[in-house]
Amino acid sequence: MVIDTRRCSGCHACSVACKSEFNVPLGLTRSWVEYIEKGDFPNVSVSFLPRLCNQCRHAACADVCPTGATYKRQDGIVAIDPDICIGCKYCLQACPYDARFINPVTGAADKCDFCLHRIEKGIEPSCVNTCPGRARIFGDLNDPGSEISKVISRNPVTVLRKGMGTEPFVFYIAADHADEHDRKRGWNMRVTTHRRQKERR
Numbered sequence: 001m002v003i004d005t006r007r008c009s010g011c012h013a014c015s016v017a018c019k020s021e022f023n024v025p026l027g028l029t030r031s032w033v034e035y036i037e038k039g040d041f042p043n044v045s046v047s048f049l050p051r052l053c054n055q056c057r058h059a060a061c062a063d064v065c066p067t068g069a070t071y072k073r074q075d076g077i078v079a080i081d082p083d084i085c086i087g088c089k090y091c092l093q094a095c096p097y098d099a100r101f102i103n104p105v106t107g108a109a110d111k112c113d114f115c116l117h118r119i120e121k122g123i124e125p126s127c128v129n130t131c132p133g134r135a136r137i138f139g140d141l142n143d144p145g146s147e148i149s150k151v152i153s154r155n156p157v158t159v160l161r162k163g164m165g166t167e168p169f170v171f172y173i174a175a176d177h178a179d180e181h182d183r184k185r186g187w188n189m190r191v192t193t194h195r196r197q198k199e200r201r
């Protein structure tokens with residue numbers, strides 16, 4: 001998936017579509033949007049950073065799962081078998097992006113899976129389908145003719161927390177990677193989201 005932050009207005013349509021698609025319990029999120037406010041009046045900027053599981057090539061969550069409930073599919077998607085998950089939360093700790101939670105209904109780990117049930121039928125993920133700004137592009141990176149391959153070939157893209165070595169498959173165009181640590185540079189900045197989280201990862 002590519003997320004073109006220049007086209008994101010922070011409207012949360014993606015977050016709402018995801019909640020609805022999966023009946024995600026209150027207070028929990030598979031997909032969320034961060035608001036990044038930076039600068040001092042009148043030189044201020046606001047940008048938006050949609051977040052979700054990065055379907056990492058080197059998925060730390062799958063590496064630590066003791067039962068094999070979390071696994072990497074051949075198509076690159078990191079999936080969870082809730083019937084095998086024992087709810088040990090190892091994966092929640094291991095994920096450098098805080099993308100997972102324990103679903104109180106199933107007792108199993110949960111997260112975005114690029115809407116597996118939809119894409120297996122050839123329908124794009126719910127967040128992609130819903131985004132009014134067409135900020136999200138989903139497709140097959142192995143197909144050089146796909147829209148996503150063309151977009152990546154034409155634009156510089158970045159990934160979140162590159163230094164973690166996870167090699168995410170969610171790419172961003174024009175993302176602001178500033179975080180709270182940048183306050184040390186003297187920037188006045190704030191990152192907020194509607195989601196409950198102890199710390200930003």
Ligand code: SF4
Nearest residue numbers: 053054055056061095
């Ligand atoms: S973002 Fe987290 S949950 Fe998703 S594949 Fe990477 S390590 Fe696993």
Ligand code: SF4
Nearest residue numbers: 065085086088089091
């Ligand atoms: S909570 Fe479930 S998916 Fe996560 S590591 Fe434990 S068994 Fe694996």
